[in-house]
Structures are given as C-alpha cells and as structure tokens.
Amino acid sequence: MSDSPANKKTAPRKAAVRKRSARARKPAEKKPTPVTPVSVLIIGAGFAGLGMAIRLKQAGIDDFVILERASAVGGTWRDNQYPGAACDIPSNLYSYSFAPNPDWSRSFSGSGEILDYIHHLVSEFDLQKHIRFEKNVTDLCFDEGKGIWTATTDRQETFAGRAAIMAQGPLSNCSFPAITGIEDFQGHKIHSARWDHDYDFAGKRVAVIGTGASGIQIIPELVKVAGHVKVFQRTPGWVLPRPDFTTPQWNKALFRKLPASQQAMRNLLYWTHESMALAVIWNSPLTRIAERLARLHLRRQVKDRWLRRQLTPDFTIGCKRVLVSNDYYPALQKDNAKLITWPIARISEQGIRTVEGIEHQVDCIVFATGFDVSHSGTPFPVRGRNGRLLGDEWQGGAQAYKSINVSGYPNLFMTFGPNSGPGHNSALVYMESQLDYALKGIRKILAEDLKILDVKESVQHQYNKGIQKRLSRTNWNSGCKSWYLTADGFNATMYPGFATQYAAQMADFEEADYETA
Amino acid sequence: MASIDLDKMLAKIKSTQWALSDIDWEAPGAELITEEQWPKLKEFMADLMWIEHVGARAFAALAKKAPTDTLREIYTYFHAEEQRHANAEMALMRRWGMLDGEEIPEPNVNLRIIIEWLDRFADEMPVYVLGTVVPMLEIALDGALCTFLLESVKDPVCHQAFEKINDDESRHLGVGFTVMEMQGHSASYIKMVQMMARVMDPRLILGIASYMPLLNKMRDNVIAMGLPEEKLYKAMNKFERIGGRTEDGRRNPWFQLIKFHGRWVTNRSNKLYHVPVDGLVKLTGMVPRRALPAVPSWVKELTWQPTSTH
Ligand SMILES: Cc1cc2nc3c(=O)[nH]c(=O)nc-3n(C[C@H](O)[C@H](O)[C@H](O)COP(=O)(O)OP(=O)(O)OC[C@H]3O[C@@H](n4cnc5c(N)ncnc54)[C@H](O)[C@@H]3O)c2cc1C
Ligand SMILES: [Fe+2]
Ligand SMILES: [Fe+2]
Numbered sequence: 107m108s109d110s111p112a113n114k115k116t117a118p119r120k121a122a123v124r125k126r127s128a129r130a131r132k133p134a135e136k137k138p139t140p141v142t143p144v145s146v147l148i149i150g151a152g153f154a155g156l157g158m159a160i161r162l163k164q165a166g167i168d169d170f171v172i173l174e175r176a177s178a179v180g181g182t183w184r185d186n187q188y189p190g191a192a193c194d195i196p197s198n199l200y201s202y203s204f205a206p207n208p209d210w211s212r213s214f215s216g217s218g219e220i221l222d223y224i225h226h227l228v229s230e231f232d233l234q235k236h237i238r239f240e241k242n243v244t245d246l247c248f249d250e251g252k253g254i255w256t257a258t259t260d261r262q263e264t265f266a267g268r269a270a271i272m273a274q275g276p277l278s279n280c281s282f283p284a285i286t287g288i289e290d291f292q293g294h295k296i297h298s299a300r301w302d303h304d305y306d307f308a309g310k311r312v313a314v315i316g317t318g319a320s321g322i323q324i325i326p327e328l329v330k331v332a333g334h335v336k337v338f339q340r341t342p343g344w345v346l347p348r349p350d351f352t353t354p355q356w357n358k359a360l361f362r363k364l365p366a367s368q369q370a371m372r373n374l375l376y377w378t379h380e381s382m383a384l385a386v387i388w389n390s391p392l393t394r395i396a397e398r399l400a401r402l403h404l405r406r407q408v409k410d411r412w413l414r415r416q417l418t419p420d421f422t423i424g425c426k427r428v429l430v431s432n433d434y435y436p437a438l439q440k441d442n443a444k445l446i447t448w449p450i451a452r453i454s455e456q457g458i459r460t461v462e463g464i465e466h467q468v469d470c471i472v473f474a475t476g477f478d479v480s481h482s483g484t485p486f487p488v489r490g491r492n493g494r495l496l497g498d499e500w501q502g503g504a505q506a507y508k509s510i511n512v513s514g515y516p517n518l519f520m521t522f523g524p525n526s527g528p529g530h531n532s533a534l535v536y537m538e539s540q541l542d543y544a545l546k547g548i549r550k551i552l553a554e555d556l557k558i559l560d561v562k563e564s565v566q567h568q569y570n571k572g573i574q575k576r577l578s579r580t581n582w583n584s585g586c587k588s589w590y591l592t593a594d595g596f597n598a599t600m601y602p603g604f605a606t607q608y609a610a611q612m613a614d615f616e617e618a619d620y621e622t623a
Numbered sequence: 624m625a626s627i628d629l630d631k632m633l634a635k636i637k638s639t640q641w642a643l644s645d646i647d648w649e650a651p652g653a654e655l656i657t658e659e660q661w662p663k664l665k666e667f668m669a670d671l672m673w674i675e676h677v678g679a680r681a682f683a684a685l686a687k688k689a690p691t692d693t694l695r696e697i698y699t700y701f702h703a704e705e706q707r708h709a710n711a712e713m714a715l716m717r718r719w720g721m722l723d724g725e726e727i728p729e730p731n732v733n734l735r736i737i738i739e740w741l742d743r744f745a746d747e748m749p750v751y752v753l754g755t756v757v758p759m760l761e762i763a764l765d766g767a768l769c770t771f772l773l774e775s776v777k778d779p780v781c782h783q784a785f786e787k788i789n790d791d792e793s794r795h796l797g798v799g800f801t802v803m804e805m806q807g808h809s810a811s812y813i814k815m816v817q818m819m820a821r822v823m824d825p826r827l828i829l830g831i832a833s834y835m836p837l838l839n840k841m842r843d844n845v846i847a848m849g850l851p852e853e854k855l856y857k858a859m860n861k862f863e864r865i866g867g868r869t870e871d872g873r874r875n876p877w878f879q880l881i882k883f884h885g886r887w888v889t890n891r892s893n894k895l896y897h898v899p900v901d902g903l904v905k906l907t908g909m910v911p912r913r914a915l916p917a918v919p920s921w922v923k924e925l926t927w928q929p930t931s932t933h
Contacts, residue, residue, distance in 0.1 A: 311933065334933050412921045415746070420687060448703045451640035457930075461703035463643040463710050465930045587692065 143254050146170035146548060147267025149243050152181020154273035154521035154537055156224065157202055160231045161541045164204070165549065171265060172233070173257060175242035179228055181275050183221040188301045188320065188474075189327035191217035194348070194430045195532040198368065199375040202534060205230065206368055208361035214348065238265070246270060247489040248515065253557025255517065269548045272520040274485055276527070276599075277477040283315070287452040287459075294470040298324060299477065305470065309333040313458055313468040315450070318343060321474035322429050326437035328472070335443045336466055338450060338458065342416065344400045344423045348430040380604050382530040387580050387602065389422060397423045407435035416447045421586035424530075480504075481592040481599065490515035491560070503596035505573075507566040507619070508611055510540055516560035517551055519544035524598045525573050527590065531605040539612035546615040550622075558623035565619045576602040627801050629693045636700050636794060641787050643711055643929035646780065648718050655777040656719050664776070665721040667844050669728035671772075672712040674760070676925060677737050679705035681757050683921075684745035688753075697798055704791045706924070711784050713927035718780065727925050735918075742919040751806045758799030761792065796865075804871040 145167055148155045151174035162170055178184050183191075193200045197210040200220070207223050215223075228234055245258040255270035280299045282288055288295075296302045298320040312332045314325055317339040328335050361368040382396075400423060408414045417435070438445050448460035457467035481503055488496040491514050499514075506512045509526035510519050521540050528536050551559050577583055577597045582590050590599040601608050656664065682702035689695035716722050730738065745753065769785050769792070776782075 410920050411742070412919055448706070449700055451642065459640075459642045459644075461640060461700055461707065462924075463641070463707035464926060464928070465642055465644050467930050467932045 141256070141264050141266045143266035143268055144169050144171050145267065145552060146269045146271060147255055147257055147265055148172040148271040148273055149246070149257060150174060150181065150273035150275055150278070151176075151179040151237055152183075152273065152275050152278070153202075153224065153534060154275065154541075155181075155271065156227055156233060157534075157537055157541050158271050158273060158521070158544065159233050159236060160202070160205065160227065161545050162548070163231055163233075165545055167548070167552070170236055171267070172237045173241040173243055173259070173265060174237055174239050177239045179237065180221050180224045181278060183217050183224060185278070185299045186301075186320070187217055187221075187303070188298045188324050190323035190325075191320070192323060193220060194319065195379070196375050198372050199379065199532040200534055202227070203369075203372065203538060206361075206365065206372075208358055208365075208368060241265070243274070244486050245489075246272070246486060246518075248491065248518070250491050250516075250558070253517065269517045269519065269544075269551055271544060272488075272518065273522075276479065276522045279478040279485065280476070281478055282473055283475045285315075285450060285453050287454055290455050291453050291457075291471065292455045293457075293468060296470065296472050298472065298474040307332045307470070310469040311467065312336070312470045312472060313338060313466060314472045314474055315458075316340075316474035316476065318474065318476055319427055319429060320476070322431050322434040324472060324474055325443070326431075326433040329437040329440050329443045333442060336458075336468065337438060337443065337445050338460075339416070339445060339447050340449070341421075342419050343426055343429045344397065344419050345403060345417075345429045345431055345434060346396070346400050347403045348432050376531070376535065376605070379531040380606060387424060387530065387582075389581055389584065393423055393581065396428075400428075404435065408439065410439075413439070413445065416445060422581045422584050424581040425584050425586040426588040426590070428530075476589060479589045479599075481596070488515065488518075490518075500598075503592050503594075504598040505566070505570045507561040507569050508543070509601065510543055510612075511547075511561040511566075513561045513563040513566045516558040517547075517556075519547060525577075525601050526608070527600040528605060535605050536601070536608055539609045543612045543615060550615075550617075554622070556622050558621065560621045561619055562621055573602065627797050629691075629697065629798070629801065632794065632798060633693055633697050633700075636697065639790070641707075643707070643714055643927075645787075646711070646714075646783055646929075648714050648780065648929070650780050652778040652780050653718050660775065661719070661721075663844075663847050664719070665716070666847075667772070668712055668716050668719075668721060670731060670734070670844055671769075672709045672716070672728065672925075673730045673734045675705050675709035675712060676922070677734065677741060678757065678760060679703075679709065680738070680741045680921060681745060681753050681760075684741070684748060685750060685753050685757065687746055688748075688750035690750065694798075694802070701795055701798070704795070708788050708791065709925055710927060711788065713925065714929070715781055715784060717927045719778075722927065727922075727927075730918075738918060738922065739916060742921075754799070754802050754806060758796060758803065761795055761799060800865055804869055 146158075146162060146169070148158055148170060149172075151172050155172050155174070156179060159170060159172060162168070176184065192214050194214060196213050197207075197215040197220070198213075200215075201207055201210075201223060205227055207226070211219060228237075241257075241263065242260045243257045244260045247256050247258070248254070249256065254266050254268060256264050256266045257270070258264050277299075280297055282295065282297060294302070294305055296305065298316075307328060308331055310332050311334045312328055313336045314321055314328065315338045317325075317337060321337070322343075322345065325335065325337055361371075401418070404414055404417055408417060417438075437443055446460060446466065448462045448464075451459045451461050453459070453471070454465055457465050458471070459465045483497045483500060490496065490512070494514050496512060496515060499512075504524040506520065506524045509523040510521075512518070512520075512523075519540075521537055521544075522533070523540075526536055526540065527533075547559055550556065574597075577600070580597075580600070580602050582588065582600050583595070583597055591597050679702050682698050682705060686695050686698035686702060689698050713722065713727065716728065722728065769789060773782060773785055
C-alpha cells in the first residue's frame with residue numbers, strides 16, 4: 107500500500123488518455139479571441155484564493171485575477187450559514203497570521219463573524235477589483251509552447267495566466283445523498299451547506315440526517331425552535347467538550363494595543379493543537395486519554411445507558427474528524443428531540459422509513475450529510491503537458507508533490523491538495539505555508555521568465571512513497587470508513603504529521619526538485 | 624468456507640425492505656380468530672413479540688462485535704428487522720383487540736430476566752457465543768413458531784405479515800449459519816478450550832439459566848395452543864441438521880453445545896434436564912413483578928403504530 111497505484115499502471119493507460127483528451131479538447135481549440143494572460147490566475151475566492159491574493163500583493167505582484175463561480179466571496183463561510191455554524195478551531199488560530207483580527211467576539215466564532223473577517227480582508231487589501239464573479243471554471247488547460255494556463259468557464263469565457271492557483275476548496279460541492287425515494291418527498295428539503303433562510307422552523311416536525319460536524323452544530327439550534335426534531339444517525343462520532351467563552355472587552359483592547367499578546371495567544375493555541383496530533387493522528391497513550399475524556403463527557407451529559415451506547419463510537423478517536431460540542435448531547439435529550447439509530451430504508455412522500463418498519467413523518471428534512479469529496483478526480487478537467495488529464499492519473503487516488511504541485515502540470519499550484527489535510531490543527535495554518543510556497547514558485551517563474559516550472563516525476567514519486575508509508579501508521583488508516591479515504595482505503599487527504607512538520611517541508615523550495623524551461 | 628456471499632446478502636437485505644404501512648391492518652379477516660383461540664393466542668403473541676425484541680437486542684450486541692464492516696452492517700439491519708417483527712406482531716395484537724389501549728404487552732418473567740441479562744452482559748459476550756445462540760433461538764422460537772401459528776390462524780392479514788417476516792427470517796438464518804461455519808473454520812484446539820472456559824463465566828451461566836426456562840415455557844405455550852410439540856422439536860433438530868451440515872459448522876464448539884442442549888429439550892424423557900428446568904419455569908413464574916428492575920429504555924422503542932408523527 108505504500109506504493110502509489112497511479113504510478114504502477116501508467117503505461118497502458120497513456121494511449122487512452124491521449125485519445126480521450128484529444129476529443130475533449132476540441133471546444134477549447136475553437137476559441138478565437140486571444141486573451142492577454144495575467145501573471146497569476148486564481149480559481150476560488152474562499153480563504154485560500156483570497157489569502158493567495160493578499161500574499162501576492164504583499165510581494166508586489168498586482169497582476170492577477172480571481173475567478174469565483176458565486177456572486178460573493180467567502181467560500182465555506184458564505185455557503186455554510188446554517189444555524190449554529192461555527193469553526194471548531196479557536197478563531198485566533200482560524201485566521202491569517204498576516205491579517206490578525208483583534209475583535210473575535212468568542213473563542214470559537216460563528217460563521218457570520220468569520221464571513222465578516224473575510225469581507226474585511228477583501229476591503230483591507232483592496233481585492234475587490236481583482237475578483238470576477240459568476241465565473242464557473244469548467245476546464246483548465248496548459249499550453250506548453252507558450253507556458254500559459256487557460257481557464258474556460260461554463261459560459262465559454264476564457265482567462266489566461268502564466269501561473270494558476272487551484273483554490274476551489276476541498277468542501278465546496280454538495281448534493282442531496284442518493285437515498286431511495288428522496289425525490290418522492292413532498293415536504294421541504296434543505297442541505298446544511300445551502301441553507302434556506304426563508305423557511306420558518308417554528309412548530310415544524312423536522313428530520314436531520316447526519317451527525318457529523320455540521321449536524322451536531324445544527325441540531326441544538328433546531329431543537330430550540332422546531333416543534334419536534336428527529337435525528338437520524340448512522341455512526342456516532344467522538345465528541346469532546348468545547349471550552350467556548352466570549353472574549354472580554356479588556357482582552358480585545360489588549361490584543362489591539364499589544365499585537366504581540368495576540369501573537370502569543372495564537373502560539374499558545376497552536377501548540378495546544380499540535381499536541382493533540384499525538385492523540386488524533388497516531389494511536390498513542392494520548393489517544394486513550396482523549397477517548398476517555400470523550401467518554402467522560404458523554405457520561406456526564408447522558409444518564410440513560412442505552413442512549414449512551416447509541417452515542418458511543420466503535421472506532422479509534424481521530425479516525426474520523428473529532429467533534430466538539432457542549433450542547434449536542436443535552437439537545438438530543440430535550441422533550442422535542444429524539445435520536446434514531448435504525449438504518450434508513452427509504453424516504454417516502456411524507457417522511458423517512460426506517461428498517462424497524464416505521465414511517466417517521468416530518469415537514470422538513472435537513473441533510474447534514476457533508477460534501478462531495480473527490481479523492482481520485484478533479485473538480486473540472488485539468489490538462490497538462492501533452493494533453494495529459496489529471497483526473498486519469500489520479501484514478502487510483504490523488505497525489506502530488508508536497509500537496510501543491512503535480513509533475514506534468516507546470517506552473518500550477520493547488521491549495522488543500524492531496525495529503526494536506528489537518529486532522530488536529532487549523533486549516534489556515536497549513537494554508538499559509540502553501541501560499542508562501544506557491545509565492546516562491548511564482549516569483550521564480552516571473553523573475554526568470556520561465557515557461558515551465560515542473561516538479562520532477564521521480565521527486566514526486568519518492569515523496570509519496572514516504573507519505574503513504576507514514577500514513578499506514580496513523581489512526582485514519584486504522585480501519586474505519588471516512589471521507590478521508592477512497593473506497594479502497596487509499597488516503598489522499600490527510601498529512602501524516604504535525605503542522606510544524608508540514609510547515610517545515612513547505613518552508614524550503616528546492617530548485618533542484620524542478621525542471622525549468 | 625462461507626456458504627453465502629455476505630456482501631451480496633447485504634445488498635439483498637437493503638433492497639428488500641418493508642414497512643408496517645405496507646400492510647392494511649384494518650382489512651377484513653380479524654373476525655376469523657375464534658373465541659376459543661383468542662386467550663391462548665394473546666399469550667402466545669405476547670411471548671413471540673418479546674422474543675423478537677430480545678432477538679433484536681442480541682443482534683445489536685452482535686453488531687458491536689462483528690469482525691467485518693459488512694457483517695456489522697448486516698447485524699445492524701437485523702437488529703432493526705427483529706424490532707420490525709415485534710412491531711408488526713404488536714400491530715396484529717392490536718388488530719385482534721389484544722392490547723390494553725396503547726400499552727405494549729407485559730413481558731413474562733423469563734423474558735424480563737433475559738432482557739435484564741442482555742442489557743447487562745450481551746455487549747460483553749464474545750461474538751461466537753451470541754452468533755450461535757441467536758440462530759438457535761431464531762429457528763426454535765421464531766421461525767418455527769411462526770409456521771405453527773399460520774396453521775391455526777386463518778386471518779389473511781396475519782398470513783400477509785408473516786410472509787414478510789419469514790422472508791426476513793430465512794436471511795437471518797442464512798447469515799447465522801454462514802457465520803457459525805466461519806467461526807468453526809478458524810477454531811483451533813486452543814481456541815476451543817478458551818471458548819469452553821467461557822462456560823464457567825458466571826455471566827454466561829446466568830444467560831443460559833434464563834434461556835433454558837424460556838425454551839420450556841415456549842414449549843408449554845405451543846402445547847396450550849393445541850399445536851403438537853413434535854413440530855417444535857422438529858424445528859430444533861433442523862438447527863442440528865443445517866448447522867452441522869459442514870465440517871466447519873460442526874467444529875464450532877458452540878454449535879455442539881447448543882445442539883446438545885437442543886437434544887435435551889426435545890427429549891422429554893431426559894428427567895435430569897426437564898425436572899429442574901420445569902421447576903425453574905414455575906419458580907420464575909412466582910417472582911413478583913415488582914421485584915424486577917425497571918425495563919431498560921431500548922424496550923420503550925417498541926410501537927405498533929405504522930407511522931410516527933411526533
Ligand atoms: C461547516 C464547516 C466548518 C469548518 N470548520 C473548520 C474549522 O473549524 N477549522 C478548520 O481548519 N477548517 C474548517 N473547515 C474547513 C474549511 O473548508 C477550510 O478551513 C477553508 O475554509 C477552506 O477554504 P478554501 O478557500 O480552500 O475553500 P472554500 O472556502 O470552499 O472556497 C472555495 C471557493 O471556490 C469557489 N469555486 C469552487 N469551484 C469553482 C469553480 N469551478 N470555478 C470558480 N470558482 C469555484 C467556491 O464557490 C468558493 O467560493 C470547515 C468546513 C466546513 C464546511
Ligand atoms: Fe424475527
Ligand atoms: Fe430473525
């Protein structure tokens with residue numbers, strides 16, 4: 107399992123790749139109007155795309171464009187506006203160190219406040235003029251002769267850049283799950299990541315499907331307003347208590363007057379989360395302690411033995427995302443709430459039928475069922491040198507060099523690429539080191555007027571051998587099914603180490619790793 | 624070797640689900656229950672429905688212990704399906720006017736003891752214990768009793784319900800015997816000794832002690848309903864026949880143990896077994912209900928209502 111499946115069987119596939127891409131490339135070739143390439147083409151205006159833009163500006167590179175398919179910035183935090191939406195990493199860590207916000211109102215800020223912070227970044231760094239809204243990229247293609255990436259949108263507009271940043275987000279696509287009968291349901295359907303703010307829950311009978319990170323945030327809020335909430339759980343997750351508190355005024359004032367104090371706070375939070383890696387990533391004595399802590403939390407909050415059993419996970423903590431909440435368990439025990447662990451047989455016109463034979467009739471179903479995560483494909487066709495298609499190469503599981511470059515796809519950088527996922531620390535900590543790494547590459551391309559900056563295949567191969575070997579020793583690969591893994595159990599998502607290790611790996615840009623032209 | 628492909632079985636289970644609302648519980652035919660039948664049928668149905676429910680709980684324990692993801696999911700479904708049987712049988716009882724209002728029937732004392740045992744210890748039992756006991760219970764008390772029932776009850780709705788229940792049961796048995804064979808296959812001599820040592824575990828003795836009177840009590844029920852007890856024994860012999868049809872299955876020591884127990888039950892002349900166990904039935908019949916602890920909350924999930932609106 108340490109070896110990459112993609113590398114083993116490239117030879118017979120290549121012919122097929124070429125054939126397919128030749129056919130698929132046709133529409134791109136039709137485009138007549140030559141577009142003036144910018145220096146950097148960024149896809150996505152979430153934290154990653156905007157962060158990249160800020161780093162470029164700070165480096166004096168102003169010649170870039172951000173393509174965003176929606177009509178507003180914010181990504182995750184624009185889309186996830188369900189009641190109770192919040193980050194589960196403290197805000198002082200879930201923000202950019204190069205743009206601190208002294209005003210976080212709570213230790214774990216809500217979605218609205220995070221979105222405000224993102225808007226603040228846009229105005230503070232004057233990014234608005236760079237963003238092209240309603241540009242849904244459907245194709246990204248490299249012209250080797252010119253050293254230019256061209257993005258095509260669903261309306262056949264094209265944008266070109268010498269370097270391209272894929273910052274379309276790992277969790278930006280969602281859909282209703284394929285449950286039998288879902289189209290028969292006559293009531294209202296809402297996906298957690300596309301919240302319907304006009305729907306009035308007061309007095310309604312509501313079903314929530316899914317008890318992951320989003321579900322456990324939504325449920326306590328719905329229980330407060332809805333007539334009745336039935337929670338359909340497939341597998342329970344580990345829930346740790348959350349030390350949430352509002353930030354006192356003196357604290358905000360201190361951060362404002364003495365930014366170093368906020369940096370110190372950030373450092374403290376950073377190292378606290380780093381130490382969690384020991385519990386979450388590898389099976390260590392700390393894993394047992396974390397599990398014990400979660401069990402204690404459960405026992406304190408849930409008195410009924412059977413309910414406790416229903417809520418007790420049977421996988422190692424950390425194998426899936428660890429949840430944090432103080433009000434989820436109490437909410438489940440309110441008079442107007444009920445946890446249902448019977449498997450869902452189908453959805454019917456009036457509700458949800460579970461295998462114990464009962465139809466649970468509801469007015470509205472909330473799907474907190476997560477995102478369409480692609481482990482082996484790309485969100486749109488990405489065509490590299492000689493028309494090679496990234497999706498084909500990734501069939502057995504995605505892989506890249508240091509999560510950011512892929513051999514054969516020069517001048518292309520991805521944020522949140524393969525094996526960059528944090529299990530225990532802020533995504534933005536990882537993101538910052540990706541942005542700075544990309545910046546180094548971009549600077550090199552511009553300074554040396556390169557057409558090609560392509561990571562060597564052997565370097566990438568060697569890197570992945572190491573990564574998969576290290577992954578095999580982690581909790582994620584310990585046997586539970588999660589969105590971290592492909593159906594075959596290949597882990598193309600997580601980085602098997604401390605954030606500090608990741609940052610160290612991203613800190614040096616080794617020119618010898620790249621082929622240039 | 625496993626005799627069925629468990630992945631295919633899981634897919635089959637998922638694609639053949641039914642719900643209480645698939646049956647019209649108000650359809651004509653309820654009047655076909657004779658006045659003479661009614662009181663005995665009431666007691667029989669109450670016991671049967673509790674057995675389904677107890678079986679459900681045993682599957683819940685199996686799901687926790689299942690060695691593979693597929694088996695875990697299968698057992699999770701079986702847990703719910705047994706609950707569905709209990710719910711459907713309660714719906715029949717309600718149709719026949721056997722429920723006092725909305726109330727679920729009172730479990731008899733043997734069942735209360737088994738419920739208590741399951742609640743406390745089932746999750747701690749190794750998978751091969753429950754994996755052997757459950758198919759036995761299924762064949763003897765559930766699958767077989769249902770067939771007898773259909774012979775004496777003419778109500779078409781009852782037949783409709785039990786057709787669905789029996790379809791589920793045939794899958795439960797298929798999986799049950801496959802798993803027993805899988806376990807037998809991997810049992811080395813040392814493991815066998817270890818398994819046998821389990822018999823000395825007081826929790827298990829407690830479980831067996833509550834299981835044995837249950838079998839005898841059900842035998843009494845069957846006879847009270849005018850059904851020949853040979854039929855029950857025939858069904859139990861089926862366990863021996865199917866479970867022991869392969870080398871692997873026979874090598875499972877739990878199969879051997881339960882098989883011998885089945886032989887004792889069906890051999891009325893085995894006084895050594897029946898005298899004390901019948902005594903236990905009588906004894907447990909005298910335990911005052913108030914002496915029993917409150918039922919665990921999983922019991923409260925039973926319902927005869929096809930739809931739940933709040
Ligand atoms: C509910 C929720 C809670 C979370 N909580 C935390 C947390 O507490 N801590 C943490 O570290 N992480 C958390 N995350 C992870 C979070 O996704 C990342 O931290 C981060 O916000 C990702 O930023 P991004 O810019 O990479 O992606 P996104 O925020 O998803 O932004 C991507 C942008 O690209 C656009 N886009 C996508 N496809 C295209 C296309 N084809 N063409 C043009 N534009 C496109 C999208 O519209 C979007 O605006 C959470 C995620 C969710 C969903
Ligand atoms: Fe049954
Ligand atoms: Fe069964």
